[in-house]
Amino acid sequence: MPASRPEPERLWRSAEPRTSYEVVIVGGGGHGLATAYYLARNHGIRDVCVLERGWLAGGNMARNTTIIRSNYLWDASAALYEHSLKLWEGLEDELDWDLQLSQRGVLNLAHSLADVRSSVRRVEANRLNGIDAEWLEPEEVKAFCPIVDVSPDVRYPVLGATLQRRGGVARHDRVAWALATRASELGVDIVEHAEVTGFLRDGDRVVGVRTTRGDVRAGRVALAAAGHTSVLASMLGLRLPLQSHPLQALVSNLYEPVLGCVVMSNAVHVYVSQADKGELVMGAGIDAYNGYAQRGSFHVIEHQMAAALELFPIFRHAQLLRTWAGIVDVSPDASPIIGPTPIEGLFVNCGWGTGGFKATPGSGWVYADTIANGRPHPLAAPFSLERFVTGALVDEHGAAAVAH
Amino acid sequence: MLLIHCPWCGPRDEVEFRYGGQAHIAYPGDPGALSDEAWADYLFMRDNPKGPFAERWFHAAGCRRWFNAVRDTATHRLLATYRPDEPRPEVGP
Numbered sequence: 012m013p014a015s016r017p018e019p020e021r022l023w024r025s026a027e028p029r030t031s032y033e034v035v036i037v038g039g040g041g042h043g044l045a046t047a048y049y050l051a052r053n054h055g056i057r058d059v060c061v062l063e064r065g066w067l068a069g070g071n072m073a074r075n076t077t078i079i080r081s082n083y084l085w086d087a088s089a090a091l092y093e094h095s096l097k098l099w100e101g102l103e104d105e106l107d108w109d110l111q112l113s114q115r116g117v118l119n120l121a122h123s124l125a126d127v128r129s130s131v132r133r134v135e136a137n138r139l140n141g142i143d144a145e146w147l148e149p150e151e152v153k154a155f156c157p158i159v160d161v162s163p164d165v166r167y168p169v170l171g172a173t174l175q176r177r178g179g180v181a182r183h184d185r186v187a188w189a190l191a192t193r194a195s196e197l198g199v200d201i202v203e204h205a206e207v208t209g210f211l212r213d214g215d216r217v218v219g220v221r222t223t224r225g226d227v228r229a230g231r232v233a234l235a236a237a238g239h240t241s242v243l244a245s246m247l248g249l250r251l252p253l254q255s256h257p258l259q260a261l262v263s264n265l266y267e268p269v270l271g272c273v274v275m276s277n278a279v280h281v282y283v284s285q286a287d288k289g290e291l292v293m294g295a296g297i298d299a300y301n302g303y304a305q306r307g308s309f310h311v312i313e314h315q316m317a318a319a320l321e322l323f324p325i326f327r328h329a330q331l332l333r334t335w336a337g338i339v340d341v342s343p344d345a346s347p348i349i350g351p352t353p354i355e356g357l358f359v360n361c362g363w364g365t366g367g368f369k370a371t372p373g374s375g376w377v378y379a380d381t382i383a384n385g386r387p388h389p390l391a392a393p394f395s396l397e398r399f400v401t402g403a404l405v406d407e408h409g410a411a412a413v414a415h
Numbered sequence: 416m417l418l419i420h421c422p423w424c425g426p427r428d429e430v431e432f433r434y435g436g437q438a439h440i441a442y443p444g445d446p447g448a449l450s451d452e453a454w455a456d457y458l459f460m461r462d463n464p465k466g467p468f469a470e471r472w473f474h475a476a477g478c479r480r481w482f483n484a485v486r487d488t489a490t491h492r493l494l495a496t497y498r499p500d501e502p503r504p505e506v507g508p
Contacts (some may be wrong), residue, residue, distance in 0.1 A: 028491075038478055081450070203494070237463070241463035241464075242465050245419075245462075245463075245464070250460040250462075251460070251463070252455075252459035252460055252461070253461075253463055254436070254461060254463050255463055255465075255488070299433070299434035300417075300434050300470070300486070300488075300491070301436075301463060301468060301488045302488050302491050303465045303488050303489050304488075304489060304490055304491050306491075308417060308429055309416055310416050310430050312427065341433045343459050345460075398461075399455045399458075399459045400455040401451070401452045
């Protein structure tokens with residue numbers, strides 16, 4: 012796909028950390044960069060530093076399967092993810108950057124009567140929330156995605172699918188580069204290779220961070236560290252309902268165009284799209300055990316490939332080129348945790364689990380507002396840490412599409 | 416794939432096992448007496464260290480017994496496995 016806009020001459024400015032900022036964001040991935048961008052753009056808070064322990068967007072932002080959709084079940088989730096999808100739809104103009112956003116449609120397959128019922132329910136719930144959603148019978152699935160095997164005699168027959176036509180994919184790296192560059196132009200300092208090793212405290216309040224590149228004081232500290240959130244929070248004695256797991260993905264060799272949409276299957280743990288270059292990009296289920304090693308067990312890949320080959324017999328010609336894993340922070344209800352914490356001056360945005368990429372702009376938008384105003388953005392309010400005490404969980408295991 | 420040493424059956428492939436999360440979390444003696452915060456802590460809060468972690472495994476395709484392991488989550492290396500009635504062994508990463 013040719014770039015629709017001229018490439019910018021300069022990317023972001025790589026900054027030396029100063030000794031003090033109004034806001035320090037820990038984590039230079041998609042969510043951290045989007046938060047910095049919207050802090051500067053929406054709230055005029057430009058005295059912001061993004062600290063990244065590795066290289067910019069080299070964690071889960073480099074490892075996800077780039078799927079974007081908003082077809083979640085509950086009102087709270089639908090509102091948050093749809094806000095994000097609407098931002099995606101304007102993001103190329105907003106950032107003046109070709110993000111290769113492709114709203115090619117996302118199919119979520121149903122393989123059992125229980126799947127069918129929950130899928131139809133979710134379609135109706137989506138429509139009530141103003142989100143585009145359709146239920147497709149097997150022959151309609153075949154018409155929309157001709158390479159899917161919908162014959163009834165397979166192990167996990169396709170009994171139908173939900174379709175969100177506005178769903179699709181975007182080029183993950185370009186999203187990070189665009190957000191970093193525009194944030195940087197607004198005055199945000201982006202500091203790579205600065206790992207947070209501790210926090211500066213003043214009584215009960217967090218007043219900064221210790222890093223491998225020196226101490227940095229901050230009016231507010233905002234974590235956007237995905238799988239490593241627990242490691243950071245534990246330095247403050249803050250317990251969070253998170254478990255970090257490897258989530259694996261893979262690409263095949265280059266193929267002629269065979270797959271024009273995104274196909275996801277919750278039951279058989281496979282989701283696949285075809286990159287513009289031609290690789291099949293597939294994601295697997297999470298590895299069961301906790302792990303930070305950015306790799307998983309190979310039997311998870313084998314299981315996923317078996318399911319993919321049954322769904323798409325044409326894939327038997329494909330060669331596995333490369334597998335990898337990212338570390339995802341999974342919450343008990345498969346929903347994120349966004350907001351202030353019991354520790355004054357400290358904010359968290361975590362628990363996105365297997366589905367954070369699609370939320371990048373929406374997450375940044377509501378998190379920036381939450382940090383700027385010191386209270387949850389209305390769309391973030393249902394996703395507070397307190398919900399695990401009140402019991403007001405937002406159970407999205409059905410819509411999250413990857414087994415948690 | 417991990418090679419996991421079941422305390423009863425010996426070393427077996429990971430696919431024979433199910434994962435059970437953090438070990439040594441006892442059911443509260445008097446759940447009704449707990450505050451909402453304490454109940455949430457029991458129900459939802461778990462350690463999530465990058466390093467040695469005591470965790471439960473179930474030998475689903477073998478002896479069908481639960482046991483505990485200490486595993487380094489930074490490397491996935493299993494440092495020790497032990498029966499549920501044994502204390503957590505002292506092992507380093």
